[in-house]
Amino acid sequence: MRSTAAVLLVTVFTVTSFASNWPEFRGPSGDGQAGDADLPVAIDDSVVKWKTPIHGKGWSSPVVWGEQIWLTTATEDGTKMSVLCVDRKSGAIVHDKVLMENESPAFCHPMNSYATPTPVIEAGRVYIHFGSYLTACLDTANAEVIWKREDLECDHHRGPASSPILHDGKLFIAYDGYDVQYVVALDKETGETVWKKERQIDYGTNDGDRMKAYCTGHVITVNGQEQLVYPSAVATIAYDPSGGDTLWTVYHEGMNASARPLYGDGLVFITNGMGSMVAVRPDGKGDVTGTHIEWSGRKSVAKKSSQLLVDGLLYMNSDDGVVTARDPRTGDVVWQERAGGSFAASPIYAGGRIYAFSTEGDILTIKPGQDYQELAKTKLGDGFMASPAVVDDQLILRSKSHLYLIER
Structure with a gap:
């Protein structure tokens, strides 16, 4: 009886912990899945529990641990970069701290912001990233800085956007800039560099504008081996997350890629930032372009937002307001619908429903x-x-x- 009770306790604790935290961009599994969360069908003012104004301009997604919601913001001109913590119960701002001041920040495209990378959070610590300007680890109890890095250089050219991810004690970040392109792993405890790998990609050009990207990586497991999949301009590289060795590379053209890669049905789905995508079998070695691309597609492929895999179909909402469902095995379009507006945010799946959020405020x-x-x-x-x-x-x-909290 004691053994059974212990198993039940562990099971309940695990499920509760998973449901109560949203630790990184696109959630606990990095794919926009929210399980059986019972959200309202129609999202409007009638289901808003609280609404809190957020100063400045920032496109970073909120991350949640327990009763804390963390997000970043910046002045529109980038001269001040801040982190905020909001109480999940009341919507009250608990911490509002300027982490960096810049006298002359580099150019940021109006479509982007100086606070676009999404933080990563775990028990007791939140990791804040403003691209090459600053990466910092904060104590979630008091917002005090535990460590910071300001020496990871990169000319983002249009502003930062890649979000860090946390795995096996390391913080992984891509710097795919106009001038340099590399992936780095930092020790989460100290911020020290564990490994750094220059992108070994033939970009086919010396034009830095065509070499930049804004992607967030994803750790997957294939045949018992972990892979850190990191899209860039022109190509995607899968690394061994422990030491940074290259496992495979696939070329797919493109630039400005910003979607997080998605893994399911034995395939990695990658969009290239220029309106096309590939589905890749991740069990190859070296350059797999000619051997492991299962299919490629161009019709209504999202340039900014990430994809969603639900019940054997691949969903995406595109920049031109089209929602598409594809067969993930073949890439064939199952249906398309013009929803109107434009989409930059990535969709989510919760409680048997898909939710998409437009740049104009349509849900x-x-x-x-x-x-x-x-x-x-x-x-x-x-x-x-x-x-x-x-x-x-x-x-x-x-x-x-x-910032809104929505609840039935």
Whole structure:
């Protein structure tokens, strides 16, 4: 009886811990999946529990640990970069701290912000990233800086956007800039460099504008071996996360890629930032371009937002307002629907429904399946660039100016 009770206790604790935290960009599994979270079907003012104004301009997504929500922001001109902690119960701002001041920050495209990279959080610590300007580890109890790095150089050319990820004691970050391109692993305890690998990619040009990218990596396991998959301009490289050795490389053209790669059904799905994508079998070695691309596609492929894999279909919302479902095995389009507007935020799946959030503030709720089934289309706030977070049965949305908590 004692053994059974212990197993039940561990099971309950594990499920609760998973449901109560959204630790990084696109959630605990990095793929926009929120399990059986029971969210409202229609998202509008009637289901807003609280709404908190967020100063400045920032497209970073909220991350959540327990009752704390963390996000970053910056002045529109980039002269001040800040981190905020918001109480999940009340929406009150607990911490609002300027982490860096810049007299003359580099240019940032108006579509981007100086606070676009999403933080990573774990028990007691939150890792904040402003691209080459600053990477810092903070104590979540008091927002005090534990360590920081300001020496990882890169000309982002259009502003920073790649988010860090945390795995096996290391913080992984890509710096795919106009001038240099590399991936680095930092010791999460000290911030010291564990390994740094220059991108071994033939870009086919000396034009730095065509060599930059803004992707977030993803750790997957293939045949018992971990792989750190990191898209860049022109190509994607899978590294051994322990030491940074290259496992495989696939060339797919493109530049400005920003979507997080998705892994499912034995394939890695990669969009290239220029409206096309590939599905790659990740069990190869070396240059797998000619051997392991299962399919490629161009029709209504999202340039900014990441994809979603639900019940055997691959979903995406594109920059030109088109929602698409594909067969992940072949790339064939199952259905397409013009929803209108434009999408930059990545969709989520929760409780049997898919939610998509437009830059104009439209929120689309659809039922996954072989046919397009719209359950609701509502409007909230002034538009969404950041991707959402889901904890328990609550939806946390960051609009261009506010943070919302949505609940039935």
